[in-house]
Amino acid sequence: xxxSDGYVKTEIHQKVGTIEFHHPQSNSLxxxxxxxxxxxxxxxxHDPEINxxxxxxxxxxxxxxxxSFDELLAITDAEQGKKxxxxxxxxxxxxxxxxxxxxxxxxxxxxxxxxGLAAAVDYCIATEMAEIKLSELAVGIGPFVVGPVxxxxxxxxxxxxxAIDATSWRSADWAKRKGxxxxxHASIEDMDESISRLTFILSHSNPEAMEELKKIFWAGTEHWxxxxxxxxxxxxxxVLSEFTRKALKKx
Amino acid sequence: xxxSDGYVKTEIHQKVGTIEFHHPQSNSLxxxxxxxxxxxxxxxxHDPEINxxxxxxxxxxxxxxxxSFDELLAITDAEQGKKxxxxxxxxxxxxxxxxxxxxxxxxxxxxxxxxGLAAAVDYCIATEMAEIKLSELAVGIGPFVVGPVxxxxxxxxxxxxxAIDATSWRSADWAKRKGxxxxxHASIEDMDESISRLTFILSHSNPEAMEELKKIFWAGTEHWxxxxxxxxxxxxxxVLSEFTRKALKKx
Amino acid sequence: xxxSDGYVKTEIHQKVGTIEFHHPQSNSLxxxxxxxxxxxxxxxxHDPEINxxxxxxxxxxxxxxxxSFDELLAITDAEQGKKxxxxxxxxxxxxxxxxxxxxxxxxxxxxxxxxGLAAAVDYCIATEMAEIKLSELAVGIGPFVVGPVxxxxxxxxxxxxxAIDATSWRSADWAKRKGxxxxxHASIEDMDESISRLTFILSHSNPEAMEELKKIFWAGTEHWxxxxxxxxxxxxxxVLSEFTRKALKKx
Numbered sequence: 042x043x044x045s046d047g048y049v050k051t052e053i054h055q056k057v058g059t060i061e062f063h064h065p066q067s068n069s070l071x072x073x074x075x076x077x078x079x080x081x082x083x084x085x086x087h088d089p090e091i092n093x094x095x096x097x098x099x100x101x102x103x104x105x106x107x108x109s110f111d112e113l114l115a116i117t118d119a120e121q122g123k124k125x126x127x128x129x130x131x132x133x134x135x136x137x138x139x140x141x142x143x144x145x146x147x148x149x150x151x152x153x154x155x156x157g158l159a160a161a162v163d164y165c166i167a168t169e170m171a172e173i174k175l176s177e178l179a180v181g182i183g184p185f186v187v188g189p190v191x192x193x194x195x196x197x198x199x200x201x202x203x204a205i206d207a208t209s210w211r212s213a214d215w216a217k218r219k220g221x222x223x224x225x226h227a228s229i230e231d232m233d234e235s236i237s238r239l240t241f242i243l244s245h246s247n248p249e250a251m252e253e254l255k256k257i258f259w260a261g262t263e264h265w266x267x268x269x270x271x272x273x274x275x276x277x278x279x280v281l282s283e284f285t286r287k288a289l290k291k292x
Numbered sequence: 293x294x295x296s297d298g299y300v301k302t303e304i305h306q307k308v309g310t311i312e313f314h315h316p317q318s319n320s321l322x323x324x325x326x327x328x329x330x331x332x333x334x335x336x337x338h339d340p341e342i343n344x345x346x347x348x349x350x351x352x353x354x355x356x357x358x359x360s361f362d363e364l365l366a367i368t369d370a371e372q373g374k375k376x377x378x379x380x381x382x383x384x385x386x387x388x389x390x391x392x393x394x395x396x397x398x399x400x401x402x403x404x405x406x407x408g409l410a411a412a413v414d415y416c417i418a419t420e421m422a423e424i425k426l427s428e429l430a431v432g433i434g435p436f437v438v439g440p441v442x443x444x445x446x447x448x449x450x451x452x453x454x455a456i457d458a459t460s461w462r463s464a465d466w467a468k469r470k471g472x473x474x475x476x477h478a479s480i481e482d483m484d485e486s487i488s489r490l491t492f493i494l495s496h497s498n499p500e501a502m503e504e505l506k507k508i509f510w511a512g513t514e515h516w517x518x519x520x521x522x523x524x525x526x527x528x529x530x531v532l533s534e535f536t537r538k539a540l541k542k543x
Numbered sequence: 544x545x546x547s548d549g550y551v552k553t554e555i556h557q558k559v560g561t562i563e564f565h566h567p568q569s570n571s572l573x574x575x576x577x578x579x580x581x582x583x584x585x586x587x588x589h590d591p592e593i594n595x596x597x598x599x600x601x602x603x604x605x606x607x608x609x610x611s612f613d614e615l616l617a618i619t620d621a622e623q624g625k626k627x628x629x630x631x632x633x634x635x636x637x638x639x640x641x642x643x644x645x646x647x648x649x650x651x652x653x654x655x656x657x658x659g660l661a662a663a664v665d666y667c668i669a670t671e672m673a674e675i676k677l678s679e680l681a682v683g684i685g686p687f688v689v690g691p692v693x694x695x696x697x698x699x700x701x702x703x704x705x706a707i708d709a710t711s712w713r714s715a716d717w718a719k720r721k722g723x724x725x726x727x728h729a730s731i732e733d734m735d736e737s738i739s740r741l742t743f744i745l746s747h748s749n750p751e752a753m754e755e756l757k758k759i760f761w762a763g764t765e766h767w768x769x770x771x772x773x774x775x776x777x778x779x780x781x782v783l784s785e786f787t788r789k790a791l792k793k794x
Binding site: 428429448450451458459470530535 | 644665666695696697698720722723725741744745748749751752753755756759760
């Protein structure tokens with residue numbers, strides 16, 4: 042994967058591991074970036090030099106635009122479709138299984154799979170530019186793979202509201218009130234200051250206690266190893282519909 | 293059932309099926325209206341001319357006053373009691389099993405079973421007049437049949453607060469913050485404009501995707517076919533208590 | 544246990560049983576107070592003179608500072624550690640099993656186990672001084688015993704935010720928005736007036752209906768009889784860590 046197609050990189054500084062992903066199209070997530078992201082999370086999970094993880098994306102505009110529309114359009118059968126959506130499933134399962142606390146740095150808008158990433162971290166620190174949208178239904182599919190983690194984070198009701206109203210942005214304030222964001226700041230500077238404060242404390246906290254905490258935060262999700270592939274199969278099938286073909290070509 | 297005793301009617305317009313119920317006593321729900329409501333939902337669920345359903349009630353005052361007190365007073369044994377409350381169970385189960393998205397149009401106050409209806413739709417659009425109350429305990433019973441759907445929608449905590457404080461109204465704003473309402477508008481006109489916008493989009497959305505969405509919204513509620521009848525039996529027994537007889541006669 | 548070490552007392556007035564606990568160190572909870580608190584709840588649960596229970600603490604400052612740091616420091620092995628934390632487990636299980644509605648009177652700050660008490664009542668009426676904090680991670684442990692009841696009350700997301708950010712206070716307004724508090728009042732007088740109103744109504748409500756309500760509020764928590772002891776064992780083990788020894792001595 043060349044830099045022009047996006048990248049994932051990890052930096053370690055005083056026991057804080059920061060994973061950054063980038064893609065030139067609004068930080069959207071093609072299969073290659075998803076594979077590298079899952080790998081980076083698994084590596085950070087086992088790196089003894091890392092006590093706490095920060096997940097961020099590049100730039101100052103969109104945090105993550107979700108699935109790559111170019112790749113969605115290239116899918117020609119259900120097996121390929123499932124495989125594409127498994128990219129998201131693998132990232133979410135990697136974050137869920139990771140025994141270290143993951144802080145999300147959400148500097149801007151989140152769409153679809155990007156909302157899934159924000160929901161899969163343990164503590165999101167965002168700016169007020171971080172509006173969110175689950176736009177899947179607008180292109181004839183649905184937020185099936187990210188559904189379990191978004192629903193767990195914001196509740197059944199807020200999740201269904203987001204999924205049904207696929208064309209409206211919800212504000213960062215809404216996302217905070219529903220529990221997706223733990224904190225919402227007026228500027229990127231304020232957000233970064235708060236992240237520094239919290240990661241400093243956590244990097245000096247008892248790793249054994251944080252590992253036990255992580256287990257109880259995600260208790261009851263063990264079946265996601267099977268559930269998320271089932272969900273990927275639903276999306277992988279729907280993406281082939283005439284409806285989706287037309288919708289994606291219009292965008 | 294004559295018009296003077298209430299009615300349920302369905303209108304279809306450009307793939308949107310609107311089900312309206314009416315009862316002269318503040319849109320309360322006698323057994324006959326509940327039977328017709330469950331039927332109308334089941335018919336709309338299977339009507340190929342309908343892509344999305346709107347549930348509304350008549351008039352501009354109370355959205356739904358809940359159970360009919362006249363009928364509650366007429367109950368003389370536990371079997372009759374259970375049968376009456378099964379009317380609500382059947383409506384909730386019909387909405388839950390329906391594979392189409394149901395939009396609630398909540399123009400005014402909701403009491404008891406009326407809160408249950410609002411909780412059983414998938415997306416509620418309300419006005420700020422739509423205050424809510426679970427008044428059951430005030431008449432010696434409890435929100436047992438509507439409990440599962442209200443708790444699923446607003447969470448265990450907000451549900452127990454509503455059920456315990458049975459004499460206070462909670463504002464439409466409270467209901468929105470807790471997730472019962474997806475939107476709250478300043479006027480009936482604004483509410484209807486938003487309903488038009490959303491139903492237009494959904495009536496043109498991928499029906500297969502909406503059917504899969506509906507399944508995941510209600511995943512884990514399959515046991516309600518047995519649970520709600522058990523709950524109806526509890527209410528049916530409590531309604532015979534001396535306490536309830538006295539309370540209902542006072543109202 | 545002498546008065547100087549804290550006390551638990553129950554007063555009954557017109558079918559309302561008020562349980563008050565006190566400890567000179569900010570109403571913290573040593574083992575002896577926890578034992579007496581569980582006993583008082585069990586007695587009130589079975590007292591025919593009591594229809595509704597109020598849980599409060601003494602004074603006008605801190606509602607409850609959580610575990611007694613003096614006793615935590617005195618723990619020398621995992622068995623002792625588990626036994627100490629079982630004190631909290633027994634109080635929470637007593638409240639959960641009690642078939643009467645319990646109103647919490649939260650006049651001030653809640654820390655750690657104190658947040659657990661507030662979460663284990665059925666309806667919290669608080670003042671705006673009632674800020675909350677789960678400080679466990681700051682002393683190298685975690686909110687493992689109170690976790691299930693706090694998570695049930697405020698959701699997975701808000702619980703994990705509280706547990707991770709162990710050094711920041713969350714406001715009473717935050718606690719109300721997340722569902723921990725049902726009401727938040729500007730003064731102790733206003734809080735007490737609201738408690739009087741609600742307890743008067745509940746003391747005159749149908750006890751059978753309230754018993755059935757209590758059952759549905761806590762449905763699905765039957766396994767806590769085994770879960771909370773498992774959680775007590777985790778805390779009991781972590782409290783022996785070098786990390787915790789150092790942190791507690793610094794306080």
